[in-house]
Amino acid sequence: MEALATPNMELQPLVTISLIWTEWLAAQDLDQLSQHPLLLALERNEANLATLKTLLVQHGHYSRHFTRYLCALMGHLQDADDVLALMENMREEMGVDGQDCITHADMFQRTLRVLGVSPADEPALPQTAAMVRTMLGHCQNTDALVGLAAMCLGAEAIVPLIYRPILQALEHKGYGEDATEFFKLHIEEDEDHALTMLAIMERLTQGDEQRRALAIDVGRDVINRRVEMFDAIWQQSQALATAESSRGDDSGRFSSADFGRVPSRLQARLPERLSHSQVMQASHDASATFCAQRKHKVHIVDLPSFAISMTVGRLDAAESTRLHRHNYETLIYVMQGEGYSRIGDRQVPWRAGDALYVPVWAEHQHVNTGTGECVYLACENAPMLQNLGGIALREELGPIHG
Structure with a gap:
C-alpha cells in the first residue's frame, strides 16, 4: 500500500501513513502530531526517561478505557455484520485469539512494569481526562458515524505517527521485547482495524459530503484533544528540566550539609540509557x-x-x-x-x-x-x-x- 509522508519530510522522514487517508485526514491535522516537539524529541532520543514515563502513564489513563469506547460504538451499529467486523478488534484487545491469551491491556501494563511506573503514580492530567471524555462521548453518540470517525480517524489510523516515536525512544534507551511488543504489535495491526472502520464509514456516508465533513470534523476534534494532552506532557517535562538546570552544576552532588538526607533504604534509579548499541561501529x-x-x-x-x-x-x-x-x-x-x-x-x-x-x-x-x-x-x-x-x-x- 502506498504511504503518505507527513508534510515536513526533513523532520520526520520515517513516519508515514497510507495515502488512503488523504481524503479523511487534513495535512495540518497530521502535522500537529508528526511535528509535535514531544514526539520529535522521542524519535531523536532527546527526551529524557522521565518524559517518556509521564507519556506512558498518561496514555495508560486514556487507553484503559479502550474496550469501553469500542463497546459503546458497537452498541449503535445497525448492521450485525458491522458489529462482527469490529468484534475482531475486540477479540485482539481481549487476547482471546493468541496462544498465550494475553490482552493488549496486559501487554501495555507489562511495558509500564518494565519501566517501573504505574498510572497510580500520578493522576490523569486535565487534558488527558478531556481526551477520555471526548472519545467516550463520541463513541456513545447515537449516530454510529460519529463514534466510527472518533475511533478510526482519531485513534487507529494515526497509530504509526504516535507509537513509532515511542517505540524508537524505548529502543534508544535499551528496552527489550517486554517493553516494546505492545507498540510493535499495534503499529503492525491497527491500520487493518482502521480500514475495517473506514469501509463502514464509506457506506454510511455514501457520497454525502455533509456526512463526510461531519466525520472529518470528529476526527479533527479527537486529534486536537490528543495534541493538547501532548502539549501538557511536554510543558511539564520542560518545566522540570528548567527547574533542575536552575539548581546549578552541583545539583547532583552532596556535601556535609546533606548528611541528614542519607536514605534508610536503597532505591533503584534507572538512568535514561541502559545500552550502547554497536560499540565498535559507533562514532564517538x-x-x-x-x-x-x-x-x-x-x-x-x-x-x-x-x-x-x-x-x-x-x-x-x-x-x-x-x-x-x-x-x-x-x-x-x-x-x-x-x-x-x-x-x-x-x-x-x-x-x-x-x-x-x-x-x-x-x-x-x-x-x-x-x-x-x-x-x-x-x-x-x-x-x-x-x-x-x-x-x-x-x-x-x-x-x-x-
Whole structure:
C-alpha cells in the first residue's frame, strides 16, 4: 500500500501513513502530531526517561478505557455484520485469539512494569481526562458515524505517527521485547482495524459530503484533544528540566550539609540509557580523541556507570600500546589474538580467552605478537576516582613498542 509522508519530510522522514487517508485526514491535522516537539524529541532520543514515563502513564489513563469506547460504538451499529467486523478488534484487545491469551491491556501494563511506573503514580492530567471524555462521548453518540470517525480517524489510523516515536525512544534507551511488543504489535495491526472502520464509514456516508465533513470534523476534534494532552506532557517535562538546570552544576552532588538526607533504604534509579548499541561501529568523539593520544584503536563504552569504565582496545598485527601507568586498577579480557603485556618488570603472555590484571601505578604495555588483529576488553575503576574528587591520573611514559 502506498504511504503518505507527513508534510515536513526533513523532520520526520520515517513516519508515514497510507495515502488512503488523504481524503479523511487534513495535512495540518497530521502535522500537529508528526511535528509535535514531544514526539520529535522521542524519535531523536532527546527526551529524557522521565518524559517518556509521564507519556506512558498518561496514555495508560486514556487507553484503559479502550474496550469501553469500542463497546459503546458497537452498541449503535445497525448492521450485525458491522458489529462482527469490529468484534475482531475486540477479540485482539481481549487476547482471546493468541496462544498465550494475553490482552493488549496486559501487554501495555507489562511495558509500564518494565519501566517501573504505574498510572497510580500520578493522576490523569486535565487534558488527558478531556481526551477520555471526548472519545467516550463520541463513541456513545447515537449516530454510529460519529463514534466510527472518533475511533478510526482519531485513534487507529494515526497509530504509526504516535507509537513509532515511542517505540524508537524505548529502543534508544535499551528496552527489550517486554517493553516494546505492545507498540510493535499495534503499529503492525491497527491500520487493518482502521480500514475495517473506514469501509463502514464509506457506506454510511455514501457520497454525502455533509456526512463526510461531519466525520472529518470528529476526527479533527479527537486529534486536537490528543495534541493538547501532548502539549501538557511536554510543558511539564520542560518545566522540570528548567527547574533542575536552575539548581546549578552541583545539583547532583552532596556535601556535609546533606548528611541528614542519607536514605534508610536503597532505591533503584534507572538512568535514561541502559545500552550502547554497536560499540565498535559507533562514532564517538571521546573515543577518537583517546585513540589519537594512545596511538591505537580504542572504543569507549558510553554508559552512565559511576564506578567502573569499559573500553574495547584493538591492536593490529605487530602493533602495541604506549608504555603508560595510572592510579586505577584494570582487568583485561582478551577476546581475539595473542601477545604479551609488560607489567612492571614482568612479561605476561596471553591469548584469546585469557584475563589479566594491571595493578595501580604499575608501568604496562600491551603487545600483539600475532598475525591478525588483537581485540581486548578493559574494565577500570577510573570513574569512581574521578567522582571522588577528580583524583584519577594517567601518565604516558614512552614511545610505541618497536
